[in-house]
Amino acid sequence: MSVFQTYLQLGFFHIFNLQAYDHLVFLLALCAPYAAAEWRRVVALVTSFTIGHSITLALATLGFVQYNAKLIEILIPVTILITSLLNLRQAGLDTRREPLLWALPNLLAAVFGLIHGLGFSSYLRELLGQSSRPVAELLAFNIGVELGQLLIVAVILLVGFVVLRAVRVARRDWILVVSGAAGGIALVLLLQNLTG
Structure with a gap:
Protein backbone atom coordinates (compact mmCIF):
# COMPACT_ATOMS: atom_id res chain seq x y z
CA MET A 1 0.00 0.00 0.00
CA SER A 2 1.31 3.46 -0.89
CA VAL A 3 1.92 6.23 1.63
CA PHE A 4 -0.97 8.19 0.07
CA GLN A 5 -3.37 5.25 0.55
CA THR A 6 -2.18 4.74 4.11
CA TYR A 7 -2.90 8.35 5.11
CA LEU A 8 -6.17 8.31 3.18
CA GLN A 9 -7.28 5.36 5.30
CA LEU A 10 -6.00 6.99 8.48
CA GLY A 11 -8.04 10.12 7.76
CA PHE A 12 -11.13 8.10 6.87
CA PHE A 13 -11.00 5.89 9.97
CA HIS A 14 -9.99 8.75 12.29
CA PRO A 33 -31.75 21.16 10.17
CA TYR A 34 -31.56 19.51 6.75
CA ALA A 35 -33.65 16.86 5.03
CA ALA A 36 -32.25 14.25 2.64
CA ALA A 37 -33.52 16.27 -0.33
CA GLU A 38 -31.12 19.06 0.71
CA TRP A 39 -28.07 16.81 0.46
CA ARG A 40 -26.22 19.23 -1.86
CA VAL A 46 -19.25 19.66 5.17
CA THR A 47 -16.83 20.76 2.45
CA SER A 48 -16.69 24.26 3.98
CA PHE A 49 -15.85 22.64 7.29
CA THR A 50 -13.18 20.46 5.62
CA ILE A 51 -11.58 23.48 3.94
CA GLY A 52 -11.38 25.24 7.30
CA HIS A 53 -9.88 22.32 9.17
CA SER A 54 -7.51 21.49 6.31
CA ILE A 55 -5.99 24.97 6.51
CA THR A 56 -5.22 24.89 10.23
CA LEU A 57 -4.35 21.19 10.17
CA ALA A 58 -1.68 21.88 7.55
CA LEU A 59 -0.40 25.06 9.23
CA ALA A 60 -0.17 23.47 12.68
CA THR A 61 1.23 20.15 11.45
CA LEU A 62 3.95 21.93 9.45
CA GLY A 63 4.78 24.10 12.48
CA PHE A 64 3.59 27.46 11.11
CA VAL A 65 0.95 27.90 13.83
CA GLN A 66 1.36 27.41 17.56
CA TYR A 67 -1.70 26.99 19.74
CA ASN A 68 -2.85 26.19 23.24
CA ALA A 69 -4.18 22.61 23.17
CA LYS A 70 -6.28 23.14 26.29
CA LEU A 71 -7.99 26.16 24.72
CA ILE A 72 -8.79 24.15 21.58
CA GLU A 73 -10.26 21.35 23.74
CA ILE A 74 -12.59 23.99 25.21
CA LEU A 75 -13.42 25.68 21.90
CA ILE A 76 -14.39 22.46 20.07
CA PRO A 77 -17.49 21.79 22.24
CA VAL A 78 -18.28 25.51 22.04
CA THR A 79 -18.53 25.15 18.24
CA ILE A 80 -20.98 22.28 18.69
CA LEU A 81 -22.98 24.22 21.26
CA ILE A 82 -23.24 27.31 19.04
CA THR A 83 -24.31 25.19 16.06
CA SER A 84 -26.94 23.44 18.18
CA LEU A 85 -28.26 26.71 19.61
CA LEU A 86 -28.55 28.23 16.14
CA ASN A 87 -30.48 25.15 15.03
CA LEU A 88 -32.83 25.45 18.02
CA ARG A 89 -33.38 29.13 17.34
CA GLN A 90 -34.17 28.56 13.66
CA ALA A 91 -36.22 25.36 14.05
CA GLY A 92 -39.46 25.79 12.15
CA LEU A 93 -38.30 28.90 10.26
CA ASP A 94 -38.03 28.93 6.48
CA THR A 95 -34.43 30.09 6.00
CA ARG A 96 -34.60 29.72 2.20
CA ARG A 97 -36.03 33.25 2.01
CA GLU A 98 -33.21 34.73 4.07
CA PRO A 99 -29.98 34.91 2.04
CA LEU A 100 -27.91 35.76 5.12
CA LEU A 101 -29.26 32.76 7.02
CA TRP A 102 -28.49 30.60 3.98
CA ALA A 103 -24.85 31.71 3.79
CA LEU A 104 -24.16 31.90 7.54
CA PRO A 105 -23.97 28.13 8.15
CA ASN A 106 -21.29 27.73 5.45
CA LEU A 107 -19.22 30.56 6.91
CA LEU A 108 -19.59 29.21 10.45
CA ALA A 109 -18.73 25.68 9.28
CA ALA A 110 -15.49 26.99 7.72
CA VAL A 111 -14.59 29.04 10.82
CA PHE A 112 -15.40 26.14 13.14
CA GLY A 113 -13.34 23.91 10.86
CA LEU A 114 -10.32 26.11 11.62
CA ILE A 115 -10.73 25.21 15.31
CA HIS A 116 -11.31 21.50 14.71
CA GLY A 117 -8.27 21.35 12.43
CA LEU A 118 -6.06 22.40 15.32
CA GLY A 119 -7.57 19.56 17.35
CA PHE A 120 -6.59 17.06 14.63
CA SER A 121 -3.06 18.37 14.25
CA SER A 122 -1.50 16.80 17.35
CA TYR A 123 -2.81 13.39 16.25
CA LEU A 124 -1.45 13.85 12.73
CA ARG A 125 1.93 15.17 13.94
CA GLU A 126 2.37 11.96 15.95
CA LEU A 127 1.59 9.89 12.85
CA LEU A 128 3.91 11.84 10.57
CA GLY A 129 6.90 11.81 12.89
CA GLN A 130 9.86 13.21 10.95
CA SER A 131 8.29 12.79 7.51
CA SER A 132 10.31 14.49 4.81
CA ARG A 133 7.32 15.17 2.50
CA PRO A 134 4.23 15.66 4.63
CA VAL A 135 2.32 17.53 1.90
CA ALA A 136 1.16 14.30 0.22
CA GLU A 137 0.29 12.83 3.63
CA LEU A 138 -1.66 15.96 4.60
CA LEU A 139 -3.61 15.89 1.35
CA ALA A 140 -4.39 12.18 1.69
CA PHE A 141 -5.42 12.56 5.34
CA ASN A 142 -7.77 15.45 4.54
CA ILE A 143 -9.35 13.60 1.63
CA GLY A 144 -9.85 10.61 3.93
CA VAL A 145 -11.47 12.81 6.57
CA GLU A 146 -13.78 14.32 3.95
CA LEU A 147 -14.81 10.88 2.66
CA ALA A 166 -41.69 6.61 7.72
CA VAL A 167 -42.28 7.53 11.35
CA ARG A 168 -43.80 10.89 10.32
CA VAL A 169 -42.05 12.95 12.98
CA ALA A 170 -42.42 16.68 12.38
CA ARG A 171 -39.25 18.25 10.97
CA ARG A 172 -39.24 20.89 13.70
CA ASP A 173 -39.35 18.16 16.37
CA TRP A 174 -36.50 16.28 14.68
CA ILE A 175 -34.37 19.42 14.66
CA LEU A 176 -35.17 20.18 18.30
CA VAL A 177 -34.38 16.65 19.52
CA VAL A 178 -31.19 16.13 17.50
CA SER A 179 -29.84 19.63 18.16
CA GLY A 180 -30.79 19.39 21.83
CA ALA A 181 -28.96 16.07 22.15
CA ALA A 182 -25.86 17.41 20.35
CA GLY A 183 -25.94 20.55 22.49
CA GLY A 184 -26.28 18.51 25.67
CA ILE A 185 -23.29 16.33 24.78
CA ALA A 186 -21.30 19.46 23.92
CA LEU A 187 -22.18 21.04 27.25
CA VAL A 188 -21.02 17.96 29.16
CA LEU A 189 -17.80 17.87 27.13
CA LEU A 190 -17.25 21.58 27.73
CA LEU A 191 -17.72 21.21 31.49
CA GLN A 192 -15.34 18.24 31.54
Whole structure:
Protein backbone atom coordinates (compact mmCIF):
# COMPACT_ATOMS: atom_id res chain seq x y z
CA MET A 1 0.00 0.00 0.00
CA SER A 2 1.31 3.46 -0.89
CA VAL A 3 1.92 6.23 1.63
CA PHE A 4 -0.97 8.19 0.07
CA GLN A 5 -3.37 5.25 0.55
CA THR A 6 -2.18 4.74 4.11
CA TYR A 7 -2.90 8.35 5.11
CA LEU A 8 -6.17 8.31 3.18
CA GLN A 9 -7.28 5.36 5.30
CA LEU A 10 -6.00 6.99 8.48
CA GLY A 11 -8.04 10.12 7.76
CA PHE A 12 -11.13 8.10 6.87
CA PHE A 13 -11.00 5.89 9.97
CA HIS A 14 -9.99 8.75 12.29
CA ILE A 15 -13.53 10.10 11.91
CA PHE A 16 -14.93 6.83 13.29
CA ASN A 17 -12.57 6.77 16.25
CA LEU A 18 -14.61 7.03 19.45
CA GLN A 19 -11.94 9.31 20.90
CA ALA A 20 -12.96 11.79 18.18
CA TYR A 21 -16.67 11.56 19.04
CA ASP A 22 -16.83 15.34 19.37
CA HIS A 23 -16.33 15.48 15.61
CA LEU A 24 -19.25 13.10 15.09
CA VAL A 25 -21.43 15.23 17.38
CA PHE A 26 -20.48 18.35 15.42
CA LEU A 27 -21.52 16.66 12.16
CA LEU A 28 -24.80 15.62 13.78
CA ALA A 29 -25.50 19.21 14.83
CA LEU A 30 -24.44 20.51 11.40
CA CYS A 31 -26.85 18.16 9.59
CA ALA A 32 -29.80 18.39 11.99
CA PRO A 33 -31.75 21.16 10.17
CA TYR A 34 -31.56 19.51 6.75
CA ALA A 35 -33.65 16.86 5.03
CA ALA A 36 -32.25 14.25 2.64
CA ALA A 37 -33.52 16.27 -0.33
CA GLU A 38 -31.12 19.06 0.71
CA TRP A 39 -28.07 16.81 0.46
CA ARG A 40 -26.22 19.23 -1.86
CA ARG A 41 -26.44 21.95 0.76
CA VAL A 42 -25.17 19.56 3.42
CA VAL A 43 -22.24 18.48 1.22
CA ALA A 44 -21.40 22.19 0.75
CA LEU A 45 -21.47 22.66 4.54
CA VAL A 46 -19.25 19.66 5.17
CA THR A 47 -16.83 20.76 2.45
CA SER A 48 -16.69 24.26 3.98
CA PHE A 49 -15.85 22.64 7.29
CA THR A 50 -13.18 20.46 5.62
CA ILE A 51 -11.58 23.48 3.94
CA GLY A 52 -11.38 25.24 7.30
CA HIS A 53 -9.88 22.32 9.17
CA SER A 54 -7.51 21.49 6.31
CA ILE A 55 -5.99 24.97 6.51
CA THR A 56 -5.22 24.89 10.23
CA LEU A 57 -4.35 21.19 10.17
CA ALA A 58 -1.68 21.88 7.55
CA LEU A 59 -0.40 25.06 9.23
CA ALA A 60 -0.17 23.47 12.68
CA THR A 61 1.23 20.15 11.45
CA LEU A 62 3.95 21.93 9.45
CA GLY A 63 4.78 24.10 12.48
CA PHE A 64 3.59 27.46 11.11
CA VAL A 65 0.95 27.90 13.83
CA GLN A 66 1.36 27.41 17.56
CA TYR A 67 -1.70 26.99 19.74
CA ASN A 68 -2.85 26.19 23.24
CA ALA A 69 -4.18 22.61 23.17
CA LYS A 70 -6.28 23.14 26.29
CA LEU A 71 -7.99 26.16 24.72
CA ILE A 72 -8.79 24.15 21.58
CA GLU A 73 -10.26 21.35 23.74
CA ILE A 74 -12.59 23.99 25.21
CA LEU A 75 -13.42 25.68 21.90
CA ILE A 76 -14.39 22.46 20.07
CA PRO A 77 -17.49 21.79 22.24
CA VAL A 78 -18.28 25.51 22.04
CA THR A 79 -18.53 25.15 18.24
CA ILE A 80 -20.98 22.28 18.69
CA LEU A 81 -22.98 24.22 21.26
CA ILE A 82 -23.24 27.31 19.04
CA THR A 83 -24.31 25.19 16.06
CA SER A 84 -26.94 23.44 18.18
CA LEU A 85 -28.26 26.71 19.61
CA LEU A 86 -28.55 28.23 16.14
CA ASN A 87 -30.48 25.15 15.03
CA LEU A 88 -32.83 25.45 18.02
CA ARG A 89 -33.38 29.13 17.34
CA GLN A 90 -34.17 28.56 13.66
CA ALA A 91 -36.22 25.36 14.05
CA GLY A 92 -39.46 25.79 12.15
CA LEU A 93 -38.30 28.90 10.26
CA ASP A 94 -38.03 28.93 6.48
CA THR A 95 -34.43 30.09 6.00
CA ARG A 96 -34.60 29.72 2.20
CA ARG A 97 -36.03 33.25 2.01
CA GLU A 98 -33.21 34.73 4.07
CA PRO A 99 -29.98 34.91 2.04
CA LEU A 100 -27.91 35.76 5.12
CA LEU A 101 -29.26 32.76 7.02
CA TRP A 102 -28.49 30.60 3.98
CA ALA A 103 -24.85 31.71 3.79
CA LEU A 104 -24.16 31.90 7.54
CA PRO A 105 -23.97 28.13 8.15
CA ASN A 106 -21.29 27.73 5.45
CA LEU A 107 -19.22 30.56 6.91
CA LEU A 108 -19.59 29.21 10.45
CA ALA A 109 -18.73 25.68 9.28
CA ALA A 110 -15.49 26.99 7.72
CA VAL A 111 -14.59 29.04 10.82
CA PHE A 112 -15.40 26.14 13.14
CA GLY A 113 -13.34 23.91 10.86
CA LEU A 114 -10.32 26.11 11.62
CA ILE A 115 -10.73 25.21 15.31
CA HIS A 116 -11.31 21.50 14.71
CA GLY A 117 -8.27 21.35 12.43
CA LEU A 118 -6.06 22.40 15.32
CA GLY A 119 -7.57 19.56 17.35
CA PHE A 120 -6.59 17.06 14.63
CA SER A 121 -3.06 18.37 14.25
CA SER A 122 -1.50 16.80 17.35
CA TYR A 123 -2.81 13.39 16.25
CA LEU A 124 -1.45 13.85 12.73
CA ARG A 125 1.93 15.17 13.94
CA GLU A 126 2.37 11.96 15.95
CA LEU A 127 1.59 9.89 12.85
CA LEU A 128 3.91 11.84 10.57
CA GLY A 129 6.90 11.81 12.89
CA GLN A 130 9.86 13.21 10.95
CA SER A 131 8.29 12.79 7.51
CA SER A 132 10.31 14.49 4.81
CA ARG A 133 7.32 15.17 2.50
CA PRO A 134 4.23 15.66 4.63
CA VAL A 135 2.32 17.53 1.90
CA ALA A 136 1.16 14.30 0.22
CA GLU A 137 0.29 12.83 3.63
CA LEU A 138 -1.66 15.96 4.60
CA LEU A 139 -3.61 15.89 1.35
CA ALA A 140 -4.39 12.18 1.69
CA PHE A 141 -5.42 12.56 5.34
CA ASN A 142 -7.77 15.45 4.54
CA ILE A 143 -9.35 13.60 1.63
CA GLY A 144 -9.85 10.61 3.93
CA VAL A 145 -11.47 12.81 6.57
CA GLU A 146 -13.78 14.32 3.95
CA LEU A 147 -14.81 10.88 2.66
CA GLY A 148 -15.46 9.70 6.21
CA GLN A 149 -17.52 12.79 6.96
CA LEU A 150 -19.59 12.32 3.82
CA LEU A 151 -20.36 8.73 4.82
CA ILE A 152 -21.45 9.85 8.29
CA VAL A 153 -23.57 12.63 6.79
CA ALA A 154 -25.21 10.11 4.44
CA VAL A 155 -26.12 7.95 7.45
CA ILE A 156 -27.49 10.96 9.38
CA LEU A 157 -29.58 12.06 6.39
CA LEU A 158 -30.83 8.51 5.86
CA VAL A 159 -31.88 8.19 9.51
CA GLY A 160 -33.53 11.61 9.26
CA PHE A 161 -35.37 10.52 6.11
CA VAL A 162 -36.71 7.41 7.85
CA VAL A 163 -37.75 9.36 10.95
CA LEU A 164 -39.38 12.18 8.99
CA ARG A 165 -41.05 10.08 6.29
CA ALA A 166 -41.69 6.61 7.72
CA VAL A 167 -42.28 7.53 11.35
CA ARG A 168 -43.80 10.89 10.32
CA VAL A 169 -42.05 12.95 12.98
CA ALA A 170 -42.42 16.68 12.38
CA ARG A 171 -39.25 18.25 10.97
CA ARG A 172 -39.24 20.89 13.70
CA ASP A 173 -39.35 18.16 16.37
CA TRP A 174 -36.50 16.28 14.68
CA ILE A 175 -34.37 19.42 14.66
CA LEU A 176 -35.17 20.18 18.30
CA VAL A 177 -34.38 16.65 19.52
CA VAL A 178 -31.19 16.13 17.50
CA SER A 179 -29.84 19.63 18.16
CA GLY A 180 -30.79 19.39 21.83
CA ALA A 181 -28.96 16.07 22.15
CA ALA A 182 -25.86 17.41 20.35
CA GLY A 183 -25.94 20.55 22.49
CA GLY A 184 -26.28 18.51 25.67
CA ILE A 185 -23.29 16.33 24.78
CA ALA A 186 -21.30 19.46 23.92
CA LEU A 187 -22.18 21.04 27.25
CA VAL A 188 -21.02 17.96 29.16
CA LEU A 189 -17.80 17.87 27.13
CA LEU A 190 -17.25 21.58 27.73
CA LEU A 191 -17.72 21.21 31.49
CA GLN A 192 -15.34 18.24 31.54
CA ASN A 193 -12.69 20.24 29.69
CA LEU A 194 -13.15 23.28 31.92
CA THR A 195 -12.85 21.27 35.15
CA GLY A 196 -10.38 18.60 33.93
